[in-house]
Amino acid sequence: MILLENVSKTYESKRLTVEALKGVNLKIEGGDIFGIIGYSGAGKSTLIRCINLLEKPDTGRVVIKDVDLTALSQKQLRKQREKIGMIFQHFNLMNRRNVYENVAYPLKGKGLSKKEVEEKVFKLLELVGIKDKVYSYPSQLSGGQKQRVAIARALANDPEVLLCDEATSALDPQNTRAILGLLKEINRKLNLTIVLITHQMDVIKEICNKVAVMEGGEVVEEAGVIEVFSNPKANITKEFIAHSVGSEKLDKAAEQEFLRNAAEYEVAARLLFVGQAAGQAFISKISIEYGVMASILFGSIENIQDVPFGRLNVRFSGNKAKVHEAIKYLERNHIKVEVLKENGDIESVDAQCNRVIS
Numbered sequence: 069m070i071l072l073e074n075v076s077k078t079y080e081s082k083r084l085t086v087e088a089l090k091g092v093n094l095k096i097e098g099g100d101i102f103g104i105i106g107y108s109g110a111g112k113s114t115l116i117r118c119i120n121l122l123e124k125p126d127t128g129r130v131v132i133k134d135v136d137l138t139a140l141s142q143k144q145l146r147k148q149r150e151k152i153g154m155i156f157q158h159f160n161l162m163n164r165r166n167v168y169e170n171v172a173y174p175l176k177g178k179g180l181s182k183k184e185v186e187e188k189v190f191k192l193l194e195l196v197g198i199k200d201k202v203y204s205y206p207s208q209l210s211g212g213q214k215q216r217v218a219i220a221r222a223l224a225n226d227p228e229v230l231l232c233d234e235a236t237s238a239l240d241p242q243n244t245r246a247i248l249g250l251l252k253e254i255n256r257k258l259n260l261t262i263v264l265i266t267h268q269m270d271v272i273k274e275i276c277n278k279v280a281v282m283e284g285g286e287v288v289e290e291a292g293v294i295e296v297f298s299n300p301k302a303n304i305t306k307e308f309i310a311h312s313v314g315s316e317k318l319d320k321a322a323e324q325e326f327l328r329n330a331a332e333y334e335v336a337a338r339l340l341f342v343g344q345a346a347g348q349a350f351i352s353k354i355s356i357e358y359g360v361m362a363s364i365l366f367g368s369i370e371n372i373q374d375v376p377f378g379r380l381n382v383r384f385s386g387n388k389a390k391v392h393e394a395i396k397y398l399e400r401n402h403i404k405v406e407v408l409k410e411n412g413d414i415e416s417v418d419a420q421c422n423r424v425i426s
């Protein structure tokens with residue numbers, strides 16, 4: 069549906085040159101809810117604005133449904149843009165027009181009768197669940213309601229793609245969930261491809277099926293959401309995930325604390341388990357079969373795309389060989405084990421003893 073090839077964009081002002089995008093390649097399939105995540109300044113907005121050519125890339129191609137937008141005249145581009153709706157963090161509604169007029173605005177000059185426009189507007193307002201506010205003005209609406217109007221307006225020309233630049237960043241958690249739910253619903257009902265920018269992994273987790281992670285104008289990681297959560301590669305991706313799961317501080321605490329008075333071999337580890345592995349009684353199993361003690365420091369299970377995804381920070385202690393056997397057992401059972409720290413001191417004490425004895 070959307071293909072970006074080697075897209076670069078540099079902003080130049082008198083004093084400053086900013087390479088906002090450095091040769092980005094991206095492929096977004098029809099029906100995807102594709103998330104783009106990154107810290108402030110990573111180039112997310114520039115990238116999404118290149119998709120509808122609000123921003124003209126310096127190099128590269130932007131192809132939507134086999135049409136190369138970068139090769140079109142202004143007039144042709146205007147026509148193509150109708151197939152791409154966009155919503156923003158601050159809604160961008162026309163404050164002096166009521167809800168009806170805001171939603172009807174993009175239908176102007178399309179040769180529709182007054183009745184046809186009216187039917188269309190009410191249908192859209194029904195879809196986004198705000199029909200009762202049809203004659204209200206933006207100032208009379210809550211943030212969530214304003215975003216619903218903006219979504220209805222963005223859908224007026226039956227686009228195939230909806231671009232969302234931090235569409236929920238100005239909303240409270242409850243409205244955020246409601247708007248994300250609405251986006252998911254229209255993705256399914258209308259088979260609409262959605263590209264969504266955010267700086268929160270929670271948003272990605274809630275509705276996206278694929279995600280690209282951006283850093284310094286580049287896409288540093290791109291994959292299915294489950295894949296990224298179960299096997300994050302780039303450091304920045306790991307940071308976003310740890311932050312979203314809330315285990316960031318606990319990871320550090322676990323590393324620092326556990327070695328202090330360790331009397332025996334210990335390992336601090338992070339266990340990740342996806343799907344069926346989440347239901348297994350693996351902790352009891354390793355204590356019974358390997359005699360390894362496991363203390364749970366942090367744990368969470370949540371559903372991402374209807375797949376259970378669990379995370380457990382643990383401290384294993386016991387005989388070193390047994391601890392390692394237990395870890396192998398977990399890995400054989402599709403649990404990803406990431407050793408955060410291992411108690412090396414005890415090992416060296418063992419080694420010293422061995423040397424003295426021999």
Ligand SMILES: Nc1ncnc2c1ncn2[C@@H]1O[C@H](COP(=O)(O)OP(=O)(O)OP(=O)(O)O)[C@@H](O)[C@H]1O
Pocket residue numbers: 079080086087088106107108109110111112113114115267
């Ligand atoms: N019109 C512009 N003129 C000059 N520099 C710009 C312009 N737009 C963006 N930039 C710069 O390009 C870089 C990327 O900006 P962009 O807005 O794409 O980041 P972002 O990832 O959307 O950040 P945020 O999360 O804060 O919205 C930044 O360093 C920014 O300062």
Ligand SMILES: [Mg+2]
Pocket residue numbers: 112113114
């Ligand atoms: Mg931005």
